[in-house]
Amino acid sequence: MSGGPFLFSSVPALSAPQRMSVRRIIRAGQQTACTWHFRLDEPAWHEFVQYLVDDPVVFVGLWCDGNEIYALLNDGSTAEAGPRPLMASYTLEGPRYRGLSGVRAAAAPFERMIRDLWGVEAMEASDTRPLIDHGAWTSAAPLATRSVPSSPASGLAEFEPPDKRVAAHGMIFGRGPATGNTEGPVHFRLGVADGVIRTVETRAGYAHRGITARMREATLASALHLAGRVGAGSAVAHQWAFSAAAENALGIETQRSTNRCRVVFCETERIATHLLILARTARAADAQIAATGLYGLRERILQLCEAATGHRLLMDCVCFGREAPECWQDNVTVREKLQALCGELMSFSRSGMKELELLWRTIPGFRQRLQQAGRLSDAKARALELQGVAGRACGHGSDLRTHLEAYDDALFRPVVSSGGDALTRCDVMFEEISESFRILESISEQLLNSHDNGETGSGPAVVMLAEPCKGYAAIEGPHGPVWYVVSLQDGRVRQCYISDPASRLLMALEQSVPGTTPDNFDLVRCSFGISIAAADL
Amino acid sequence: MSTVLMRALFASLLAPSGPALPPVVSRSPLMLFHVDSGGCEACGSEVEALINGGFGLAEAGVGFAGNPRTADMLLVTGACSRMMAPVVRAAWDAMPCPKGLLAVGSCAIDGGPFSANYAMLGGLGGCSSVDCAIPGCPPSPHHILEGIVALIATTPFSPDHQDGSASAVTG
Numbered sequence: 001m002s003g004g005p006f007l008f009s010s011v012p013a014l015s016a017p018q019r020m021s022v023r024r025i026i027r028a029g030q031q032t033a034c035t036w037h038f039r040l041d042e043p044a045w046h047e048f049v050q051y052l053v054d055d056p057v058v059f060v061g062l063w064c065d066g067n068e069i070y071a072l073l074n075d076g077s078t079a080e081a082g083p084r085p086l087m088a089s090y091t092l093e094g095p096r097y098r099g100l101s102g103v104r105a106a107a108a109p110f111e112r113m114i115r116d117l118w119g120v121e122a123m124e125a126s127d128t129r130p131l132i133d134h135g136a137w138t139s140a141a142p143l144a145t146r147s148v149p150s151s152p153a154s155g156l157a158e159f160e161p162p163d164k165r166v167a168a169h170g171m172i173f174g175r176g177p178a179t180g181n182t183e184g185p186v187h188f189r190l191g192v193a194d195g196v197i198r199t200v201e202t203r204a205g206y207a208h209r210g211i212t213a214r215m216r217e218a219t220l221a222s223a224l225h226l227a228g229r230v231g232a233g234s235a236v237a238h239q240w241a242f243s244a245a246a247e248n249a250l251g252i253e254t255q256r257s258t259n260r261c262r263v264v265f266c267e268t269e270r271i272a273t274h275l276l277i278l279a280r281t282a283r284a285a286d287a288q289i290a291a292t293g294l295y296g297l298r299e300r301i302l303q304l305c306e307a308a309t310g311h312r313l314l315m316d317c318v319c320f321g322r323e324a325p326e327c328w329q330d331n332v333t334v335r336e337k338l339q340a341l342c343g344e345l346m347s348f349s350r351s352g353m354k355e356l357e358l359l360w361r362t363i364p365g366f367r368q369r370l371q372q373a374g375r376l377s378d379a380k381a382r383a384l385e386l387q388g389v390a391g392r393a394c395g396h397g398s399d400l401r402t403h404l405e406a407y408d409d410a411l412f413r414p415v416v417s418s419g420g421d422a423l424t425r426c427d428v429m430f431e432e433i434s435e436s437f438r439i440l441e442s443i444s445e446q447l448l449n450s451h452d453n454g455e456t457g458s459g460p461a462v463v464m465l466a467e468p469c470k471g472y473a474a475i476e477g478p479h480g481p482v483w484y485v486v487s488l489q490d491g492r493v494r495q496c497y498i499s500d501p502a503s504r505l506l507m508a509l510e511q512s513v514p515g516t517t518p519d520n521f522d523l524v525r526c527s528f529g530i531s532i533a534a535a536d537l
Numbered sequence: 538m539s540t541v542l543m544r545a546l547f548a549s550l551l552a553p554s555g556p557a558l559p560p561v562v563s564r565s566p567l568m569l570f571h572v573d574s575g576g577c578e579a580c581g582s583e584v585e586a587l588i589n590g591g592f593g594l595a596e597a598g599v600g601f602a603g604n605p606r607t608a609d610m611l612l613v614t615g616a617c618s619r620m621m622a623p624v625v626r627a628a629w630d631a632m633p634c635p636k637g638l639l640a641v642g643s644c645a646i647d648g649g650p651f652s653a654n655y656a657m658l659g660g661l662g663g664c665s666s667v668d669c670a671i672p673g674c675p676p677s678p679h680h681i682l683e684g685i686v687a688l689i690a691t692t693p694f695s696p697d698h699q700d701g702s703a704s705a706v707t708g
Contacts (some may be wrong), residue, residue, distance in 0.1 A: 064546075137617040144653035178572045178624050181583035182588075183623055186575050206620045207575040209651045222650075229650055232579035232675070276582065279589070292589065298589035299678075312677055313579055484613040533578045 018102050022048060023075055024057040026088045026516055034470040037087040040069075045090040046098050049140065053103045057086065058385055060474075060483050061499035062110035063102060063212075066145060070497065071107075072472075072485060082403025083474040087485070091118060092534050099125040101158050106385050109503035111534070116205075117143045117212065121190045129160075132205030143213055159189050163199045166191035167411055170198065173518065177206045184532025185279070189526075192518055200513045202506055205535040209293040215496035220246055222495045227484075228315045229497065231534030234275065236262075236269040237477030238484075239318035242496070245484040249471025252321055258333065263336045263443050265317050268416035270346065272313075273478035274389075274429040277529035278360075280427060284522035287366045293356045301349060310340040335447045342444035357430050370423035374524030376512040377420060386508055388480020388501045389432065390528055392416050393424040400476040409446045410439040420512075422527035469495060479505065479529055502535035544702035566598040569639065570608035570632065574592060574625050575657065576615030577651075579675035584614065587678035599685055600707035605631040610668070615657040618643035639669040639688070641681055646670045 025048045029038035040048060048071075052059075058074040059180060062187075068089045075086040090097060099122025100107035109170035111122040112131035121128075134138070139147045162172060177185035185206035191199035191518040211230060215223050227242035228235040241264050272351030292527030302312040309317050319325045361367065381394035391398060392415060398415035403409045415431040417424050470488045475482050480501030505528045516524055573581045588594060600662055602608040605628040613625060629636070640661050643649035648659030661667055669683035 055577065119605060134620060136622075138619070138654075138655045164599065177621065178605075178628050180605075182573065182585040184576075184578050184581070185575060185615075185624070205617070206618055206624070207573070207578075208618060208656050209575060209621070210654050210656050213654065214581035214650075227651055229579070232577045232582055235577075235579070276585075283589075294588070296591055301585055302586065306677065313582070313672070313675065315579065367667040467686075531565055531578060535577065 010310065011242070020047075020051055021050050021072065022057050025051060026073075026086055029088065029443055031469070034087075036085045036472070037089065037470065039089050039091065042090070042093070045088070045143065048320055049098050049100055049103060054102065059100070059106050060085070061219075061497060062527075063380060063485075063497040064114045064120055065120055065496075066143065069114070069120070070485075071100060072483065072497070072499070074474075080102075083472070083483075085425055085472045085485075087168070093348060096121050096123050097109065098123050098424075101126040103384070105383050105507065106504050109507070113537070117141065119144045119147075129139075129328040130205075132208040134203070134205055141420045145236070158194070159201055159203075160199075162191050163193070165375060166198050169193060172496075175521070183526075184536075186532045188521075190513075190518065190521065193359040193459045195517060197513050197516050197518055197521060200413065200510045202510060204506070204532065206537055207395060209508040209533075209537070211498065211537040212496070215493050218493050220491065222487075224318070224320055224498060225316065227498075228318075231500065231502065232313055232315070232532035233273040233531050234269070234477035234479060234482060234500070234534065235313055235315045236265045236318060236485070237475045237482045238317070238498075238500075239471045240266060241475040241477075242486065243318055244475065245318045245471045245482060245486040246488060246493075247321060247390050247467040247471065248473055249486055249488050254321065258322060258410075259410065260443050260447055261334065262318055263406050263410060264342060264440060264447070265314050266477075267439045267443075268301070268305060268341070270478045271345075271349070271433050271528070272298055272305075274433050275301070277350075277530075278426055278429055280526040281422065281523050282360075282366075283368075284526045285366060285369050287360075287363050289513050290360050290363060293352075294358060297352050301345060301351075304341055304344050308337045309363060319404075326431060339447045339519065342440045342447075344446075346437055353437070355431075358522060360430070367423055369520070370419060370426060370523065370527070373422040373520045374509075374512040374516055375419070375421040375436070376508055380511050381420065384504050384508055384511075386504055387423055388477075388505075389425055389428050390501075390505055390508055391480065393428045394420040398481075400481050402453045402476055407439070409443060411442045412436075412439050418434030422524055424525045467500060469473070470481050477501070478532075479531065500531070500534040500537075502531045505530045506535050541586045548614050561573070564617045566595065566600045566696070567610065567685075568600050568602040568608045569610050569685075570602045570628060571614070572621070572625055573613045573689045574613050574615035574621040574645065575618030576642065576651065579592075580614035580644065580647055580673075583675045583678050584612065584641065584679060587681050587702045590678055592678055592682055597682060598666055598689065599682075605629070606633065608632050610639050611636040612639045612641055613661055616639050616648045616660050617659060617664075618656055620656070622658055622664075637688075638665060638683070640667045640670045641684075643674045644677055646672060651675055 019296040024037050029040040029044055060072040060074050063070045068091050070089045073086045075084045099111050100123045101111050108127045111125050115121050116131055116133035137150050140150050141147050173190040174190045177187050187203040189201040222241055227238045230238045268466050275294050275298040279291045283291035305314055306312045376394055378394050387398045395418040412435040416430050417428050470487045472485045485497040509528050547687045611629055640646050644651055646660050651657050653659030669688040671681055673680055
């Protein structure tokens with residue numbers, strides 16, 4: 001017997017066994033050129049999945065490149081921590097791998113997408129249904145090396161068997177993908193019995209455009225353009241996240257003025273997107289007067305954006321490595337324009353917002369209708385590791401903005417509430433709009449800061465590396481955190497992995513709708529603000 | 538007189554057989570049915586802004602239908618995914634004749650950033666005949682409204698469209 005202290009003669013001291021953690025398992029893997037990416041062998045991958053059950057790391061995303069499976073975690077020990085990425089990868093030795101959805105529910109849509117795109121199946125997965133490939137594509141597993149032409153689809157959608165009570169004396173209602181409304185295309189199959197919705201099944205994939213495939217080998221400019229088209233409601237967040245990830249990969253430090261401009265774009269987008277979600281929710285709840293006011297205010301904001309930047313939805317305003325696109329010419333003017341935009345936004349929008357909030361609270365029966373509609377329990381929200389507005393409405397205080405350097409100059413407090421129903425989500429959005437105005441107010445004062453006037457706004461020179469490099473970024477978008485991991489080589493994108501909150505929100509919707517009356521389905525769906533385009537990629 | 542009305546007039550006059558079409562001049566305003574055929578949702582949100590943002594849509598004689606069976610024109614946004622092609626086709630088939638097709642946004646016209654691939658058809662331009670195309674990524678509500686009003690104001694009648702079936706989307 002050797003080693004360790006002895007207390008009594010030859011009896012060794014009892015030492016507490018050091019608990020294995022996911023962090024330690026991953027860090028014990030093979031280190032790659034990237035400091036936060038480790039390769040695991042098969043036993044280590046299995047162990048990693050096993051310990052993921054009750055580890056505090058936050059699941060971010062799961063992707064594939066045909067050779068390896070990549071799992072990205074936020075090693076922040078709690079959801080409230082800032083972005084500290086930890087990536088584990090596993091080299092595929094066949095068409096299967098140990099899946100994560102059995103221990104992390106949020107991994108399910110990623111696993112289903114990997115199967116549809118690459119033909120690689122997750123073992124012990126919680127959900128094995130196709131996600132986006134329903135037989136309409138030209139090829140099966142289109143991104144795989146050995147992709148084969150698709151066999152003709154039957155034309156009939158396949159769904160899970162209905163709930164027993166629905167089968168006995170209920171009805172099935174289909175909704176979408178073309179309803180005449182302007183939300184993205186998706187089909188919901190609602191099982192209704194005893195006057196309430198008992199089951200919801202989502203059929204997605206109608207808006208799948210092949211973003212992952214299009215990103216490969218794209219130039220930085222075209223990839224940035226594409227990032228802005230993942231989902232219109234969070235175009236700025238996606239373009240900022242992509243730019244920041246590429247800048248991280250190339251070791252570029254952005255100037256403070258650039259970050260401030262991006263914050264102005266991002267917060268303006270948040271206000272506009274929240275207003276759109278609130279307006280849709282009000283319309284779905286038959287509160288037309290509130291909907292009209294919210295749509296009107298949003299329209300005025302978009303017109304101001306167009307006057308200041310030329311883009312109503314602020315698409316393509318974020319520029320790689322600099323504060324504004326080259327065509328904007330004089331960067332001092334850019335800052336002045338943005339400062340004027342902030343001033344105008346605050347001068348009329350704040351007062352307009354207060355009036356609308358008052359109206360929102362006083363429409364008879366409106367709040368009562370939203371109350372308890374589509375309630376998501378805290379346990380379910382935690383199981384989905386839900387963040388963003390929907391997560392904060394369930395008591396999760398995660399908001400990446402509190403950790404981002406770009407927000408150092410901004411004064412705001414993260415909005416957290418409990419309740420988890422449609423009313424709480426709407427209240428959180430109203431509060432967040434107020435906080436975004438506060439951010440714009442504090443940032444606008446700094447935009448023309450004399451200490452930073454030496455910054456040209458054109459940013460540092462961008463040197464493209466010939467060797468592969470990898471970077472990450474996470475930005476708090478209107479719906480929640482948007483993560484990008486990009487791999488670059490020779491000035492082109494080799495791989496781009498995207499994690500948008502939309503897929504989790506879709507799962508949250510499925511779990512929160514049962515028990516809701518059918519006439520409240522639309523308002524519950526709208527209150528989550530799900531971007532179908534971002535979920536389908 | 539709008540293209541739709543002109544087409545209806547010609548169709549009712551030139552139709553070789555079958556019952557005469559109802560007098561479409563009584564159909565007012567011009568009703569549109571919107572289908573997002575798979576894009577980034579920007580064009581859809583601009584269409585939504587057009588409907589709700591106080592642009593005087595009703596004054597321009599334009600309305601939006603909740604059902605293709607009561608629509609004169611199909612307004613398509615998005616680059617038309619292969620999954621959505623049968624849906625667009627079904628909406629088109631459900632519309633009464635005469636009918637027209639309106640492509641809003643670069644994606645709907647030629648795919649824009651979403652050219653044809655395993656999942657996308659790359660817009661309506663390659664697989665159907667479009668009556669009115671409004672470019673932009675996304676076009677603003679003003680541009681969309683101007684396009685619709687121009688369509689109403691001008692009458693670029695095409696003989697191909699006499700039976701109102703030339704615009705069908707083929708997957």
